[in-house]
Amino acid sequence: MAANGINVLTDYTMRGGEHPHIETNEIEEEITGAAMQDFLSNPHFKGKSLRWAYNFKHFHTIYSSGHPMIRDWLYKHRPYPQHIEIEPTTACDIKCTMCEHTWWDHEKIKTLRYDEYVGIMEQFPQLQQIGLTGIGTSYLNPWYMKMIDYCTERDIGIELFDTFKDLNEERAEHLIKSSAYKVYVSLDAATKDTYEKIRVGSNWDKVMSNIKTFDRVKKRLKQHFPIFCFHFIITKYNIHECVKYLDMVKDLNIDVAFCQFSRMLHPYAETLDQFVHIPEGLEAAVRQRGAELGIQVVWNGNATLEKDKAPVEACTVWEQPFIFSDGTVIPCCSLNEENDRDHQRNVASYGNVLEKNFREIWQGWDFNNMIDHLDQGKTAPNCVNCILYRLPEGPYYGEASEDGAANIEKYDAECDIEYDDKGNIDTVLVDGEVLHQVEKFEA
Numbered sequence: 001m002a003a004n005g006i007n008v009l010t011d012y013t014m015r016g017g018e019h020p021h022i023e024t025n026e027i028e029e030e031i032t033g034a035a036m037q038d039f040l041s042n043p044h045f046k047g048k049s050l051r052w053a054y055n056f057k058h059f060h061t062i063y064s065s066g067h068p069m070i071r072d073w074l075y076k077h078r079p080y081p082q083h084i085e086i087e088p089t090t091a092c093d094i095k096c097t098m099c100e101h102t103w104w105d106h107e108k109i110k111t112l113r114y115d116e117y118v119g120i121m122e123q124f125p126q127l128q129q130i131g132l133t134g135i136g137t138s139y140l141n142p143w144y145m146k147m148i149d150y151c152t153e154r155d156i157g158i159e160l161f162d163t164f165k166d167l168n169e170e171r172a173e174h175l176i177k178s179s180a181y182k183v184y185v186s187l188d189a190a191t192k193d194t195y196e197k198i199r200v201g202s203n204w205d206k207v208m209s210n211i212k213t214f215d216r217v218k219k220r221l222k223q224h225f226p227i228f229c230f231h232f233i234i235t236k237y238n239i240h241e242c243v244k245y246l247d248m249v250k251d252l253n254i255d256v257a258f259c260q261f262s263r264m265l266h267p268y269a270e271t272l273d274q275f276v277h278i279p280e281g282l283e284a285a286v287r288q289r290g291a292e293l294g295i296q297v298v299w300n301g302n303a304t305l306e307k308d309k310a311p312v313e314a315c316t317v318w319e320q321p322f323i324f325s326d327g328t329v330i331p332c333c334s335l336n337e338e339n340d341r342d343h344q345r346n347v348a349s350y351g352n353v354l355e356k357n358f359r360e361i362w363q364g365w366d367f368n369n370m371i372d373h374l375d376q377g378k379t380a381p382n383c384v385n386c387i388l389y390r391l392p393e394g395p396y397y398g399e400a401s402e403d404g405a406a407n408i409e410k411y412d413a414e415c416d417i418e419y420d421d422k423g424n425i426d427t428v429l430v431d432g433e434v435l436h437q438v439e440k441f442e443a
């Protein structure tokens with residue numbers, strides 16, 4: 001890779017010193033050059049440090065880049081993780097219908113203590129980015145804000161997901177002044193009625209007011225970061241509101257970076273009545289409305305039709321391991337939400353960072369055996385429940401859902417959407433029966 005002319009300013013100490021591999025140095029120099037350019041001339045980076053800009057660029061260059069060169073470099077060198085996800089707590093005080101937390105029957109609630117957290121973080125001296133969300137409501141961890149402050153002191157870029165039911169002016173200001181680069185509000189409906197049926201225990205009006213507070217505080221502080229994004233999990237309960245959702249977001253009249261649509265990650269027995277495969281044409285309809293309204297739409301990889309998925313050897317998301325609040329390390333976050341934490345601990349996991357040093361785990365047999373399998377396009381034992389990539393054996397929806405597999409196939413074939421002449425969703429049919437007849441709204 002060619003450096004871009006300002007690599008004379010390259011700060012080797014910032015990126016952990018000279019690397020033993022020529023390719024690694026070249027990639028790092030490219031990232032440093034791009035970070036320097038943004039730091040010097042991009043107004044969005046005003047108030048951010050050069051290290052923060054470098055960390056931001058690092059994550060966005062490496063994580064899930066899809067670039068074959070980066071893919072090959074990752075598989076060859078298996079660099080020590082510079083991006084991770086940590087689950088602050090598994091406590092939650094509401095019951096969303098599509099979330100495994102609602103259906104756990106024997107999982108013990110665990111809140112990561114601050115000393116445990118620091119013990120983990122210190123094992124990643126070159127950490128650039130962290131996802132600080134797990135299966136739970138992070139605000140129920142009493143050290144959550146302190147955990148964020150710890151990252152801010154190290155200029156580590158933070159990504160967060162939150163319902164916004166617990167946000168207030170003070171918390172908004174704290175987040176906006178932190179090193180967070182992206183905050184998602186998890187909001188899966190265009191109407192109060194549908195929202196409160198899905199997010200049982202949350203309140204639409206309060207969440208709407210908190211969303212506006214966040215936008216107002218960002219504007220008062222004149223900050224571009226963290227960018228503000230909306231996350232919609234598609235289920236049978238809300239599939240008819242996907243297009244209308246964009247109109248609702250537009251009407252909020254706030255700054256939104258994008259709206260992301262995801263399928264439920266995994267089907268399992270308790271949620272089969274709401275799990276829906278993404279029907280052909282839905283993505284195009286949502287994207288078209290997004291283009292008309294000037295709202296960017298992100299279609300999550302898990303909502304990609306099976307036939308359009310990339311083969312498993314293209315996977316690089318293992319470079320960002322996911323750490324449970326009890327220390328269990330799993331290959332990536334997409335193995336969550338399968339309502340089988342026992343399977344995740346016993347089969348998917350390749351170690352526990354509260355029991356063993358992470359470097360030993362990363363250099364151990366379990367992790368390297370997994371990467372060898374993926375590199376050769378084979379299903380790694382850890383990844384049998386993968387839903388992001390195409391496994392050689394075809395789709396497998398996980399042990400927890402074996403009973404429901406036949407039903408899932410049925411939805412695959414028979415969930416259908418009819419559109420009106422403007423491309424809006426008109427009718428959603430399952431098994432030939434009308435599930436939703438969409439109420440008309442003004443374009």
Ligand SMILES: C[S@@+](CC[C@H](N)C(=O)[O-])C[C@H]1O[C@@H](n2cnc3c(N)ncnc32)[C@H](O)[C@@H]1O
Nearest residue numbers: 098099134135136161162163186231264265337
């Ligand atoms: C598990 S939640 C934890 C953070 C917070 N409690 C929230 O709801 O935003 C993280 C993200 O997972 C999403 N989610 C919930 N159930 C899901 C499912 N079955 N499949 C995929 N994502 C899901 C949520 O909507 C949220 O955006």
Ligand code: SF4
Nearest residue numbers: 092096099101135136
């Ligand atoms: S989606 Fe978030 S808020 Fe809802 S039950 Fe799961 S963890 Fe709790």
Ligand code: SF4
Nearest residue numbers: 315331332383386388
């Ligand atoms: S589960 Fe899938 S996406 Fe995750 S690391 Fe394994 S192959 Fe990659």
